[in-house]
Each structure stands twice: as C-alpha cells, then as structure tokens.
Amino acid sequence: MIVTPRIVARLAAIGLLAVLLQLSFFSRVELFHVSPDVLPALVACIGLLGGSMAGAVSGFAIGFFLDCLLVEALGVTSLVLLGTGYLAGLFRERFEIHSSLVPPLLCMGFTLLAELGYGAAELLLGLDAPISILIVRDMLLKSVYAFFLGWPIYLGLRRVLRPALVEEPRVRRRRQPTVLGA
Amino acid sequence: MYRKQVRRRRAVLALLIVSSFVLLTLTYQGSSGLQRGVSTIFSPVQSVTDRALKPARDLVGWFDKTFDARGENSRLKDELATARLKAVAGEEALQENAQLRKLLSLNEDPVFAYSAYESVTGRVIGRSPTSWRSSVTIDLGSGDGVRVDDPVVSGDGLVGRISAVEPGSSQVMLLTDHASSVAAKVVPPGVQGAIEPEVGNPEVLILNFIDSTRRVHAGQDVVTSGWRAQGIGSHFPPGLPLGEVTKASVVEQEANQKVDVRPFADLRNLDIVQVLTGGSRE
Numbered sequence: 001m002i003v004t005p006r007i008v009a010r011l012a013a014i015g016l017l018a019v020l021l022q023l024s025f026f027s028r029v030e031l032f033h034v035s036p037d038v039l040p041a042l043v044a045c046i047g048l049l050g051g052s053m054a055g056a057v058s059g060f061a062i063g064f065f066l067d068c069l070l071v072e073a074l075g076v077t078s079l080v081l082l083g084t085g086y087l088a089g090l091f092r093e094r095f096e097i098h099s100s101l102v103p104p105l106l107c108m109g110f111t112l113l114a115e116l117g118y119g120a121a122e123l124l125l126g127l128d129a130p131i132s133i134l135i136v137r138d139m140l141l142k143s144v145y146a147f148f149l150g151w152p153i154y155l156g157l158r159r160v161l162r163p164a165l166v167e168e169p170r171v172r173r174r175r176q177p178t179v180l181g182a
Numbered sequence: 183m184y185r186k187q188v189r190r191r192r193a194v195l196a197l198l199i200v201s202s203f204v205l206l207t208l209t210y211q212g213s214s215g216l217q218r219g220v221s222t223i224f225s226p227v228q229s230v231t232d233r234a235l236k237p238a239r240d241l242v243g244w245f246d247k248t249f250d251a252r253g254e255n256s257r258l259k260d261e262l263a264t265a266r267l268k269a270v271a272g273e274e275a276l277q278e279n280a281q282l283r284k285l286l287s288l289n290e291d292p293v294f295a296y297s298a299y300e301s302v303t304g305r306v307i308g309r310s311p312t313s314w315r316s317s318v319t320i321d322l323g324s325g326d327g328v329r330v331d332d333p334v335v336s337g338d339g340l341v342g343r344i345s346a347v348e349p350g351s352s353q354v355m356l357l358t359d360h361a362s363s364v365a366a367k368v369v370p371p372g373v374q375g376a377i378e379p380e381v382g383n384p385e386v387l388i389l390n391f392i393d394s395t396r397r398v399h400a401g402q403d404v405v406t407s408g409w410r411a412q413g414i415g416s417h418f419p420p421g422l423p424l425g426e427v428t429k430a431s432v433v434e435q436e437a438n439q440k441v442d443v444r445p446f447a448d449l450r451n452l453d454i455v456q457v458l459t460g461g462s463r464e
Contacts, residue, residue, distance in 0.1 A: 020224075023308035023319070024231040029242040030450060032249070037311040053191055060198045064205070068220035069228060070310055070319055071346040071353035075206030082198050118312040122360065127381065129360040135382025138313040 001050035007164040011046070011054075014160065015062045018042050023069060034138050036145035038153065039066065040114035041107035043081045045154045047088025048103060049161055055085025076125070080117040084110050100151075107150025112143040218348050225307065225351040229321045232307045243451070264401060299333070299419065299458035302326050306452045307351065313382050316359040317342075318452055323350045327459045331417045335456050339423035339446035340364070340406060344457065352457075356449050357424070358384045365416040366424055367407040368398050368441075374407055377424055377443065384450050387425055387443040398441050402427045419458070 001007070018039060026036045039062055047055025059081030067074045088110055097103065116139070158165065209217075247254075304322035322328045324347045332344045334354045342362060345355035355362055357379060364377040366389060375392040389404060404427060408420025429442035 020228060020231045021235075022311055023228060025235045025239060027309035027311045028306075028451075029239050030246050031242070032246070033450070034313075035309075035311065039311060053194060056195055056198055060202065063202075065220065066311075068217045069224055070308055070317065071217065071221055071348055071351060072310065072315070072317065073206060073209040074217055075202040075204075075209060078205065079199070079202040082202065086195060115312065115314075118314045122314045127360050129362075129379050129381050130388070132380040132383035132386070135313050138382055142313070 001054050001161070001166065002164045003054070004164065007161060010160055011058060012061075014042070014157070015058060015065065019062060019065050019069065022066070031145070032141060034141040034145070036149060037111060037115070037142050038146070038149055039063075039081065040084050040111040041146040041150045041153055042157075043085040044088040044107050044110035045103065045150065045157045047085040047090075048092045048097070048106060048154065049157055049165060050089065051093055052086050052089030055087075055089035056082045057085075059083070059085030073125075076118070076121045080114050080121060083117060084114045087113070103154040104147045104150035107153070108143045108147035111146035112139060115139040115142060221348040222350050225319075225321060225323070225348070228307045228319070228351075229305070232305065298460070300327070300460045301335075301456040301458055302328065303454060303456050305454055314360075316356040316362075316379070316384065316449070317345065318354050318356065320352050320354055320455060320457070321350070322457055323348050323352055325349050326457075328352050328457050329459065333418045333422065333458045335422060335458065336447045336452060336454070338448065339425070340418065341447045341449060341452060341455060343417055354455070357387060357445055357447075358449055364418060364424065365407045365409050366404050368392075368402050368404050368427065370402070373398050374409075375440075377404065385444060386428070387445055388440050389427070389443050390440045392435065392439050392441065397432075398427055398430045398435060400427050400430050402430075404443050 022037070022039055026038050029035060043055060043059040043062060046058045050058075060078045063076075063078030063081040064074065066072075067077050088106060091106065119135075119139075302322055304320040304326070306318045307321050308319035310317045320334075328344055328347055330344055330347055333340060334342050334344060340357065342354045342356040342359070344352050345361075346353040357364065357377065360379060360381045362377075362379055365374070366377045367374045368389070373392050373396050375389045378388050378390050380386050380388060389398075392398065404424045406416065406418040406420055406422040406424060408416050408418055408422075423446050425443040425445040427441050428444045434440055
C-alpha cells in the first residue's frame, strides 16, 4: 500500500465510522440472539488489501478507539485487533487471492480468531464466572455473519483505497478471432 | 534494502504490542486521561449516531422477533397464568403488609425502599461487541451526578452497576458480566445468596452460595438483599427485582448450593435506563 496523508485520512474516517456503527448498530441488533462484530472483518480486509503493517496499525488504532468509547480497559481490543490485522496482512504477502470467496472466508476465520483472542485475554486478566457452552454458538455465528459482511466490506474498502493499492495488473483474456461473415 | 524494511516492520509491530501492554497497565493503575478526552469528544457523536440508527435497529429487531414470536406466544400464555396467580397472592400480601405497617407506624413505603437514591434517566449509546464482556455505555456521566458503583435499573428491575465514569458517559457492568456479583435473596423464603452470571449465556443467572437446608422452588422471585454490616454493605438497595427462579433441582441445591435464575430485565435490548445516584455514599 502506498501510504499518503489522504489515504491515512480515509483509513481514519473508515475506522471511526466503523466503530460508531459497531457500537450503535451492529452490537445492538440481534439475529438468532447473536450480534455481528464487523471490526475484526474490517481489520482483516485492511490487512488483506494493505499488508501486515497497515493491518496491524489499523487494528491497534480501531481497538484503542473502541475501548475509549466503551470506557473499557485500554489495550485488550488493540492487542487482539492488531494481531488480526497483522496475520491478515501476512496472508496477503505470502499468498495470492485467486477466488472471490477467499476474502469472506478469511473474514470468517479471522473473526473466529479474534473472538478466541478476546476469550484468551479475558481468561488471562481473570475470569471468575463459569463459562457457558453457548459462547461457542455466539463465536461461530459471529464468524458466519462476518462471512456475509466480509465481501461488501472488502469490495467497499478496495474501492476507497484503490489509489493506494499495489495490484498485479490483470491478465486480459484474449478474444478468439472471429471471421467476418461467418 | 529488503532487510531494512523487514527490520522496520518488526520494530513497528513490537512497538504496537508494547503500547498495548502499556495501555493495559495504565488502565489498571487508574490514569486514563487520554480515554477521558476521546470519550468526552465522541460521546455526543455516539449519542446522535445512536438516535439516527434507531429505525434501522428496530427494523432488524422486527425480523428477529418475528422468528421468535411463535415460541414466545406459548411461553407468554404460561407466564400470564402464573402472573395471575401471583397477582392474587400479591394483593393479599399487600393488604396484610398495610395492616402490619399501620401497627408498626412506619412511614416509609416498602416499595420505594430505595427512595434515598435519586434517579437519573439515560440512554444506552453503545454496547460491547464481544460475547466475553457484558457492558453498555450510557450517555450519563460525572456531570449528571453518576458515580462508580451506582445501581442501574430498567423498567423491569436491576440491570447492573456503574463500573467507570467519564464526564459525558459511563460504563455499566451488566448482571451478565463475568465480574458482576450481587447479594440477593429469594422471596418469600428469604434464602440469601449471590447472583452471578454464566459467561456467554445472557438468559441465565446463577444464584450461588445458598443455604442448602432451605428449599427454593421454580417460579419464586429473586430481589437484591441490600445487606449492611460493620460499615460495609452491598452497593444495591434492598428489594430491587432481579429475576425469577427457573431451575431449582434438589440435587443442585444440595450439592452445589445454586439455582438458575432468569433476569427480569431484558439485558440484550436495553435502551432507556435509570441510574440510582447518591444512595451508596450516604
């Protein structure tokens, strides 16, 4: 990713809007008793488009902003999302995205990973209450929602960040020559 | 050139990880000036966003509720029958209570045992996205008289307590948060215990550490006990409705000294809440 002040401003605006949408909309609607979490999917998409550094820095900033607005302990969400963004970026740097199914599948996987990360962080910080098996259902459903939301997020981000993206030129399919009058 | 790039990348990553741990340490030490600043600037924006997105939330909520409506209908019918029986019993209890109070010349209305508190009404403006935490942000802050540990109620009963306060917003730790514990008692038998959550299951609370020699039955109500002894006491006033006992097997009560409770308040769909300020500092 070619980082210019304009691109940084665009990424900041996207992060801000996403956090506000998450807090005021996605966290407060439920489908089958589970709310979607779009932030890991967003950070994963930034990593997939911009690489590991863009993913890690965006994840850290988005996590920090979220914790500030929720008046939560700072650092936990930053750590989880920076890991998510970095790993997504590493994937982009090591492998090619050949199929259009790859970004949503990765969003699904990284959302599950982020949920596991939150769980690990909470366990490390001290979790006194018993854990219900229903949390597994929550994590899986959140990942499924991320699969469906991942594709529009990826496409939207690619459109907004297009000037900064370093993309392989597409190989154009050659047309079969046609014989006039045939 | 490539090595230099890799080194720089690793340095940035290390810096971000260290920063996360520093932030975590600073939070637990209590200095959160930066958080206060960001929260103060953005809580009005959050409030506006919340109001603007309410119709969209309601639309999604309508779809979700339509799926649930079938099962809900038969459950509500059963609940109505139980409530009718309770209402009759409650009417009798109220008459008896009024007579007893007359005899004792008590002036305070027992229903408003927490009248020492002043209530401030606020709106939920954010909710934690992960299932591991159960907290909401409200648009009331220290400027509205809200302090840490103030009880928070909805129309149905207790929902939690204030766990952090900023000038324009506060964090409410819900009853379903893993760090939450509320001293409670079952009425009418008066069995005391502590209401604790089961992480990941917002529909069930556990009434723990109960006296195993006294029986608790499904359908009995659970309220805050509001104990106070030797200068220390519960953060919650007595008599706030908490929930209803749903599962109370003899084995669970004897072996683990616990029963399952369904919270009265719909903790997943909170919109308007009241913070009871002032009481705990008296």
